[in-house]
Amino acid sequence: MSCLNYRETVSTLVAEFAATASDRDKAGGTPKQERDRIRECGLLKIAVPKIYGGWGLPWDEIFKISREFAKVDSAIAHVYSYHHLGVTIPHIFGSEEQKEKFYTETISHNWFWCNALNPLDRRSTLTRDGDIWRLNGIKSFCSGSKDSDILPITAVDRETSELIVLAIPTKREGVTIHDDWDNIGQRQTDSGSISFDQVEVFPQETFGDRRQNDRPFKTIRACLTQLNLANIYLGIAIGAFASAREYTQTETRSFLNSGVARATQDPYILEKYGDMWVDLQATEALVDRAGLALQAAWEREWDLTAGERGETAIAIATAKVAAHKVGLDVTSRIFEVMGARSTAAKYGFDRYWRNLRTFTLHDPVEYKIKAIGDWALNHQIPIPDFYI
Known part of the structure; x- marks a missing residue:
């Protein structure tokens, strides 16, 4: 699908999601089929800058798409919109090399990002292990984590107590997504907890470009x-x-x-x-x-x-x-x-x-x-x- 007809595609998906939204809300769990439809339609690239192969839509348009989904299925709107928030991380916090790496791979692999940042939950820590880091601990409110491809996280550097932003593959060894989201609403957002056990984190996966920290x-x-x-x-x-x-x-x-x-x-x-x-x-x-x-x-x-x-x-x-x-x-x-x-x-x-x-x-x-x-x-x- 090209960028030119995305509104028509969104309208089609809204109608599809509306037909099953109430039943899926009652069932809870992961909206796998609906997430895959978003993947198939190319809507994961809309916030990626054009220079890297994305569409680079303006934010007012991006959020209006989420609003359209929310009219019929706010859980889908939740996990889909958090994908875009994840996509901003390399642009705001990363180096030029990291932007190129994460954006080109998001496009080529059709990555679905999620959200496990939750900066108020500081139970996840990073420890130096030679040239890499080791991630341990737990995070709560990890929206869209199940069926995601990339996991953005904040973790505390055990040496400096600094909060570090990182992004790793969801399926990396040592990452365990717990099926413990049982709240009264947003039941298909998979916003439960994730635990980390000696998870490898490589230097290019941590966002530590501090050249413009005061901006x-x-x-x-x-x-x-x-x-x-x-x-x-x-x-x-x-x-x-x-x-x-x-x-x-x-x-x-x-x-x-x-x-x-x-x-x-x-x-x-x-x-x-x-x-x-x-x-x-x-x-x-x-x-x-x-x-x-x-x-x-x-x-x-x-x-x-x-x-x-x-x-x-x-x-x-x-x-x-x-x-x-x-x-x-x-x-x-x-x-x-x-x-x-x-x-x-x-x-x-x-x-x-x-x-x-x-x-x-x-x-x-x-x-x-x-x-x-x-x-x-x-x-x-x-x-x-x-x-x-």
């Missing part, structure tokens, strides 16, 4: 991660709204005292749909605006200033908070416009709230609101960290 662009990945979450939250909410609308139009009965023949004419149902629509439209505008801001920051690359980076982070945080709040509201309120029969397990409408509630716990929303408040009141940009 704001070095911290841009946190912005990418946060905007990715905002797009998935929004996608889930839009998907819930669409499912509710279809159900109300075809199944919901008018209430005894409504005075109307059809539920679609009930003034209180119309009011609720109007409220949800306004909230979703406003949130989508914020998320789209943040996407353009992020792409502009990405294009500035190493010339990005601290002020530009800070304003980008605030735009993203604003969009994410809106998507968080509106998403949780919409995924709960849909039952008010569908009625009691819509709570039947066969419909699986609860998955929208379960998935969103699970994913919105990625990092506390209160800290985003505090940062936004400091900007709004004091014009103070946030200090970059793993989550802003």
Whole structure:
């Protein structure tokens, strides 16, 4: 598939994933067939720079694809979007040689990246062993790890206590992926734990280029991660709204005292749909605006200033908070416009709230609101960290 018709391909996959999303959510496990369809369609190369054979799509377009998937299957959106976040690692943290190595091999081998960075979990360590390192320990929240090809990890250097970013083949000896993800939502993301036992790590697999450590662009990945979450939250909410609308139009009965023949004419149902629509439209505008801001920051690359980076982070945080709040509201309120029969397990409408509630716990929303408040009141940009 060429880059020219990727939107048509995405639409085809969305329809395929929608047909089985509810049943797969109930079953949990690894969405192997769906991951393979993404592989077959060439959609793993969209974030790889053109110079290495990828498509180099802008980030606002990349995240809109994840949003489309999230409308019908947020687990697929989760693992697919984290692939792109993994792909950024050589560009942000690596040398020119590492960029060429990892990107050309991602294209030639059609690698599916995952995410085992989780910098707050420091139970994984690196120890020098001659010319190589040895990786030992455990990592939690390793999204998309099963059926992945490349495993990006953070581990603590036992000599210096420095947190090191590395990327190794998922199937390397000593890597054990535990099937222990049993949460109420995002059930097909394989976000469980991984343990490491004397795993070999070669020098070219550690990203230690510190020549521009003081540059704001070095911290841009946190912005990418946060905007990715905002797009998935929004996608889930839009998907819930669409499912509710279809159900109300075809199944919901008018209430005894409504005075109307059809539920679609009930003034209180119309009011609720109007409220949800306004909230979703406003949130989508914020998320789209943040996407353009992020792409502009990405294009500035190493010339990005601290002020530009800070304003980008605030735009993203604003969009994410809106998507968080509106998403949780919409995924709960849909039952008010569908009625009691819509709570039947066969419909699986609860998955929208379960998935969103699970994913919105990625990092506390209160800290985003505090940062936004400091900007709004004091014009103070946030200090970059793993989550802003």
